[in-house]
Amino acid sequence: MTTNTKQKAADATNANGLHTDTNGADFRTGYATAQAPSGKAIATQIACLALAGHAVHQLTDGGYLVSKYSFTHYAKDFAALQVFARKLGVNK
DSSP states (O other): OOOOOOOOOTTOSOTTOOOOOOOOTTOOOSOGGGSOOOHHHHHHHHHHHHHTTOEEEEOTTSOEEEEETTEEEEESSHHHHHHHHHHHTOOO
């Protein structure tokens, strides 16, 4: 068995060098409107609407069709879907 004889300097907190990558591929930063929504965010929004009794269908043009009873609403993108959900009182 060998032991590691390397030790950090007394004032060093990280002897591995500087770490400059502070934004990984899965880390979403502050400007959510400029970024594409994650699959989890879309699924969560659809689930919240479903719990309130609304059926949500994703369309091929990137929009969403929300229906309840015999009424429908077309949301052109995810941001519009969130605005509509807020109007319904479904968002947190």
